[in-house]
Amino acid sequence: MGKPLNIIVCGSLVPDPLQTLEPVMTPQGPGLKNEQMLPSVLDPWAACALYEAAALAKTRAGSKVTLVALGPKAKLQQLMMMAAQKAPFQLVAVNAPAGGFTDAKETAAELAKAIKAIPGLDLSSTLLFGGCASASRDAGVTLQFVAEALGITEFFNAVDELKVADDDTFTVKERIEGGQYLASTCAGFPAVIGWATGNLPEPPNNPQVGMMNMRGIMPALMKAPVANVGVGGIAYASAEVPASKRDTVVKKDMSVDAIAQEIVAWIKA
Amino acid sequence: MKIVAFKIEGNGIYAQDVPAFAEAIKGAQADVVLVPGNSRVKRAMPAAACRAGAEIDTNVVELAIEGDKVTASRWAYRQRILVKFSRAARPWVIVTDPALFGEICAKAGVTAAELPAGAAAATRTTTNGVVAAGNGGESTIKPDAQLLFVAGAGWTKKQADGALHLEDAAATIKDFLAKSGASLGSSKSLVDMPEAAAALTFMSHMNQVGQTGSTPRHAKGLATCCHGEEPHVVGWRFINERRAVNLDANCGWAQGKADVLYVADAFAVTKKVAELLG
Numbered sequence: 001m002g003k004p005l006n007i008i009v010c011g012s013l014v015p016d017p018l019q020t021l022e023p024v025m026t027p028q029g030p031g032l033k034n035e036q037m038l039p040s041v042l043d044p045w046a047a048c049a050l051y052e053a054a055a056l057a058k059t060r061a062g063s064k065v066t067l068v069a070l071g072p073k074a075k076l077q078q079l080m081m082m083a084a085q086k087a088p089f090q091l092v093a094v095n096a097p098a099g100g101f102t103d104a105k106e107t108a109a110e111l112a113k114a115i116k117a118i119p120g121l122d123l124s125s126t127l128l129f130g131g132c133a134s135a136s137r138d139a140g141v142t143l144q145f146v147a148e149a150l151g152i153t154e155f156f157n158a159v160d161e162l163k164v165a166d167d168d169t170f171t172v173k174e175r176i177e178g179g180q181y182l183a184s185t186c187a188g189f190p191a192v193i194g195w196a197t198g199n200l201p202e203p204p205n206n207p208q209v210g211m212m213n214m215r216g217i218m219p220a221l222m223k224a225p226v227a228n229v230g231v232g233g234i235a236y237a238s239a240e241v242p243a244s245k246r247d248t249v250v251k252k253d254m255s256v257d258a259i260a261q262e263i264v265a266w267i268k269a
Numbered sequence: 270m271k272i273v274a275f276k277i278e279g280n281g282i283y284a285q286d287v288p289a290f291a292e293a294i295k296g297a298q299a300d301v302v303l304v305p306g307n308s309r310v311k312r313a314m315p316a317a318a319c320r321a322g323a324e325i326d327t328n329v330v331e332l333a334i335e336g337d338k339v340t341a342s343r344w345a346y347r348q349r350i351l352v353k354f355s356r357a358a359r360p361w362v363i364v365t366d367p368a369l370f371g372e373i374c375a376k377a378g379v380t381a382a383e384l385p386a387g388a389a390a391a392t393r394t395t396t397n398g399v400v401a402a403g404n405g406g407e408s409t410i411k412p413d414a415q416l417l418f419v420a421g422a423g424w425t426k427k428q429a430d431g432a433l434h435l436e437d438a439a440a441t442i443k444d445f446l447a448k449s450g451a452s453l454g455s456s457k458s459l460v461d462m463p464e465a466a467a468a469l470t471f472m473s474h475m476n477q478v479g480q481t482g483s484t485p486r487h488a489k490g491l492a493t494c495c496h497g498e499e500p501h502v503v504g505w506r507f508i509n510e511r512r513a514v515n516l517d518a519n520c521g522w523a524q525g526k527a528d529v530l531y532v533a534d535a536f537a538v539t540k541k542v543a544e545l546l547g
Contacts (some may be wrong), residue, residue, distance in 0.1 A: 014346075015346070016316075017313070017347075017480045020349060021346055021349055023350050025354075028345055030350075030352065030469060040377060044480065093338075098296055100345035100346045100350065101345065101352070105324075108298070135480065135481070136345065136346055137326065137345060137348050138344065138345060138346070138347055139326070139327045139328065140311055140315070140324060140327055140328075141315035141327060142313035142318070142519050144312075144313075144316040145316070147316060147492055148316045150318065153283070153284045153287070153392070153393075154283065154284060154392070154393055154394055155283045155312065155313075155316070156283070156312075156333065156415075157283075157308070157311060157312040158308065158312075160402075160473075160475070164328065164445075168499050172508070173400070174308070174312070175308065175402075176307075176308040176309075176399065177307060177308060177367075177406055177411025177412065178407035178408060178410055178411070178412060178473060179401065179402050179411075179473075179475050179476070180394060180399050180401055180402060180408055181399065181400050181401065181402055182280050182308070182398075182399055183396070183397040183398055183399070183400055184282075184394050184395065184396045184397060185394070185395050185397055186393050186394045187322075187393040187394075188393060196474070196475075197474040197477070197482075198474075199474070199480060202465075203460065206466055226493065233324060233356050233357060233358050234354050234355075234356060235351040235354060235355050235356065236352060236353070237340060237354060237355065238352045238353045239293045239345070239350055239351070239354065240316040240351055241349060241350055241351075242351055244506075244525075245525045245526075246511070246526060246527065246528055247528075248333045248523060248525055248526070248527050248528065248529070248530050249528065249529045249530070250518050250524075250530045250532065251529060251530065251531050251532065252518060253531045254531065254533070255537055256533060256534070256537045256541050257541060259531045259533050259538050259541045260512070260538055260541035260545055261542075261545065262490065263512065263514075263531075263538070264545045264546060266489070266510070266512065267415075267416055267449060267489065267491075267542075267546070
């Protein structure tokens, strides 16, 4: 068995995908209507990164998973009530606005600052995880900015599989075009992994893990530094939800043969 | 205002692509650099822009140029909110939706040039080749296909006779794909099912469309046995003509999203369609 792993996961909150989102323009740029009231979930791809990190940490005794989350403190606290039950981790929180309209460069700078401030951090033995993109900004650039700020030169994007050998060499499969994977081998850490969905199911809630996590989460939230994250150099002209409703024609009483013929004619048209 | 565009293809290695792309950005001495958002560009271009002191925006679907002002459009919140924005800082790297790269270049009046070869940089990574997703050995994702066939969790549910028909579902879908040449999409609930993974070996998480999946661009889409509300339908966003087959006339996947909803048994309809396409 190899030495303990140090895995840092960058992940934050996004509005629950079941909520209706309505953009509003504010003096600071676009925002979401009733944004503070919208229920949040852990960003889906970052959640996959967290679950993969927890599963990987289990393979080596003494391994540690740290979740670095940037978001409004009150909302992070609510989020942690759920996320903390999924996997063991230590939290590093940054109290700052998080959303689809903020500048990725400013977010990345704050994440890098928070990572550098982790006590005893040894980057040479670190794997940095995150989602391949957020479900809010959906730009897929933040992890690369963080990698640059930390001087990490090995990055893999949209990863579904990571296998780490005892000597810390690892293989990854990255999603590429046409439903294919690019398989690569990397000769050790540090490296940054932008996860796609991975292959693990969502872990069930474990109240014991949640209670253990909460001992560290509350102090981490209490001492979360306030950061100034905004729209940066982006000048927004508009933000809107395009009308997408179609007048669906429902056909109930057609025979299978008639439906099939209609579909074939449509496909060939 | 100087706009240049670079054609970038293949796979590449991040540690080597980043310095090469950064050199290209700096060497271009352009206000705006256009590149297509394929997997290689998405992986390395953000760090390259950072290293070159450039701004970068990804997934751009439209560009408007008026004099020296460039306005870009991109989706936020996974294709739910469309934003229009500009930046004053230059150079500005604009990563377009890969399917729209040619169109956006043409609108900007530029022709994409080959990326200048960069000096080889040290890396700890070696690539081992390209492999297909799933266990079928053949990819069922075909970005150039006219038709997207979306399979939902209903394929794995008990059918009218009270029994599961997983093998029949797998054979029916596979036969349809072979005869129609369609690309295969899936709902999240289907790819997350262990029993589906065991039976539908040609399908993987990469087939998933929607909130945490892809939003492919195809001329037509046919959804079968899919159920879900608005957030799960973002995978349909760029499908022009949409039809659906399932047993629920009020299905949230189809109502208001599809042009035509056939209330029928998708097993029987899909088999018959494949037979007619035969």
